[in-house]
Amino acid sequence: MMNNNLGHEPEPEWGYITDPTLLESRNAKNAVFTFRPSDDNWVLGVHKSESYDMRWLHDAVIDPADKLALLTLLADAANRNAPATIRSYIHAVRACLDALAGMAFQQRWPHLRVTDQRVLAGLFRRAKTLGLVRFTTHAAFIERAGVSEIQRKFLDPERGALTDIENQSVDHAFRRINDELLLEFGDRLRLLKAQEVTYLGTLVAANLNRAILRRPCQLVEMKWADVRPYGVGFEQDIGYPQLADDERLHLRVFLGKRGDFRGYAERHSHPLQPAMSRLLALYHHHYWQTLLVRLAGQGIELTKAELGELWPRTPLFPMRSLFTTAFGDKGTLFKALSVRSQAFHRSHDRMGTRLKTFYKNQLGPHLTSDRRLLDPQQGQVLPVGNNRFRHTALTNGAMRGMSTVELASLTGVSEGAVAHYVDLTPAARASIDAALAPNPTLNGFGRISVTELQSQPGYAAKNEYEQVIGLLRAPQDCTSCPSRGGKPLACYPCQNFKPFVDADHHAQLDKAERRLALQFQAGAGEGSLKPLRTIVAYIRATILACLACEQYRALSPEAQHDLA
Structure with missing residues (x-):
């Protein structure tokens, strides 16, 4: 277990913290990481975006009893929820931090975002479960006032499902870009630079984002062990495979909102269409050709058995630093890349940013809409992305008469989350x-x-x-x-x-x-x-x-x- 406090001087304690349990280390959702509620910084994951500066709460000019209760609730949330989810908890608490006392909270409530209202409602219900009486009146008020309804966005022209024409233009744009990509990177004898490999990886991730309808946070958890020729199980040790262009592949994907890294795989794999399999095979070739040349430049020559051992440990969509880090020797290399290691995996925030840039700059100029006038020269492009692809697939699935069970399986969510799509x-x-x-x-x-x-x-x-x-x-x-x-x-x-x-x-x-x-x-x-x-x-x-x-x-x- 990793203790973030090892090798560091103890941070000064905050005078308002009287509960000794808030001074003790706790596990984050990812049990590899620990944090103390009393710390200025909570490190809940390997990426920078998964560390939270908590001085905003420690320094807040509010009742110390409120501060202690909030610290307890947020620490409990950090233990039970994925690091990305804690961002929404912090945002909701900060939105009402100066209005917790007296009637101020009731006056602030209607002006809060719907998502903040929902988070606070759950947070204050949790307070009762933990035996905290500090927010009993707040929870009672929320029960009386209710939480604003989330406006369903699945038919919103900016964020919801794409129309048939818009969706066809996305098909057209992907085909066009992939054809250009195959021309640019089709030469397998050409040695790519590190930035070219990661760029190619972003293009592959964008295709997968739409092909298998899984979120960026799920894509970044994938390793090469999750790519197999169709018919080959994921429990088999296949060493280092040479993925042929005509070989159909299937993927294993892990649940994205369970919090722990690669903790729970989905029950069924995702077969890929031949065109997507060829694209992934091309990416695989360039990825490993570039990495092995870089390692050889450091004097690290891998045997066939060692390569077969390293292959399943390596992230499918790595940070560029994987190709530029000086590992020194094989021992350091294998220690850095383990089966459960998050080392060199992109953060979901970084992947999300790269995909948004790709959709805007690469797809955008080729997209058309039957609902709005677009002019790419003026920066007016059709907004597309992960959520819109999922909305479109679910809406079209509902049109074809798919059941809620089938719709839920389509995007890997609960039946309740897709129930409203069947209304059309x-x-x-x-x-x-x-x-x-x-x-x-x-x-x-x-x-x-x-x-x-x-x-x-x-x-x-x-x-x-x-x-x-x-x-x-x-x-x-x-x-x-x-x-x-x-x-x-x-x-x-x-x-x-x-x-x-x-x-x-x-x-x-x-x-x-x-x-x-x-x-x-x-x-x-x-x-x-x-x-x-x-x-x-x-x-x-x-x-x-x-x-x-x-x-x-x-x-x-x-x-x-x-x-x-």
């Missing part, structure tokens, strides 16, 4: 799609002329009679398109497709509606019907946009100028 019906979502479809279609017509379309490089989308329906502006993006609708029907909802005004879109609408009717009569599920419903909605919007263009062109030049 397929009919309601279809009406939303139909209402939103005209937005991107009309925007596309207004931003580029037919003459400009015809002058752009690309190739035409034609119907079965070889009549041109529209232009595909980036043909290379169509090579990895997963749509099964076929051209040109499946092109209508796509941001890459620009329809011609004088094309026969009515014929395409008839074809799409017939196909939808046949599928419906055959008893197809909503998962099969929904893409067709979307195609029908976008063809109708295209026809309306064409009609608007024709009406505009029929006006006199003076009338056109007045409208402009």
Whole structure:
């Protein structure tokens, strides 16, 4: 067990602390770390973000009895909760610290954030369990006043589920970026720099964040031991594997909110699609090629058996310092990288920051929306990230009729956490799609002329009679398109497709509606019907946009100028 006070002079005791139990060392949620409630600094984990300066409470000008009670509650919380959760406890307490006495708390209560209200309600209930009577009146008031309802954000245009068009643009952006990545790093003979490996790791983490719908705090706990060829169990010792490009992989993920590092693995692994497996295999190759060269430069040459022992201990998404640290000898290297060691793992805060930067700078310029006007040149990009991916998957899962058990398994949460997603019906979502479809279609017509379309490089989308329906502006993006609708029907909802005004879109609408009717009569599920419903909605919007263009062109030049 690690005692943070070893080798240090005892800190000066605070005069208000009279309870000897507050002067004793306690375990953090991660039992490797200990702290004393009386200390100025509580170190609850290996990363800087998991250390908390507690002088704000020690120095607070409040009743000493309140201070002691709060210190006891926060120390209890630090013992039971993950380090990241303690940040919310500290924020909630600081938000009402100067208003604990008398009626001040009741006056402050309505002005607190909803999350702070929920934390304080639980904290003061816990006080009763611990036998602390200091906050009995506060708990009674909260019970009478109640906690404000959290506004569900899963349909919020800024934070909630992505629409189909937004989600398709995310698919498009990931395919485009991954294609560029494979061109940049596809040469396996090229030796990457440390920063290139960690950059590649961030791209892989972003793909996994969306592919397996797990939080950044779960990704940073992963080691290479959690990556196996599909069909190979995680209890098997496989040494150092050469992951082939055509080998399908599966991942083991640990629960993210249990507090202890790699303490509880999820019951089921996560199989990866072939494209994701190839990307991870490429990352694995460059990661180990760079690390082994760096170690050899320090005179550390590993045997095959030693490499097989080191491989499962090493973080999947390491800090750059893993490749730059001078270990000196094999003993120090193996001591630093153990099966349960957090050494060289990125913190979840750092991973979260890197992913946010990636989503904004790399994905952002390629994203489109049917709910808002975006201009990447002005910094206006569609906000996406971990929570939005999870909201989208759960909302779409509910649309397909998945049960709460299936939805909970999808993102690794409790059934209660996903219950509100089942309120949306397929009919309601279809009406939303139909209402939103005209937005991107009309925007596309207004931003580029037919003459400009015809002058752009690309190739035409034609119907079965070889009549041109529209232009595909980036043909290379169509090579990895997963749509099964076929051209040109499946092109209508796509941001890459620009329809011609004088094309026969009515014929395409008839074809799409017939196909939808046949599928419906055959008893197809909503998962099969929904893409067709979307195609029908976008063809109708295209026809309306064409009609608007024709009406505009029929006006006199003076009338056109007045409208402009």
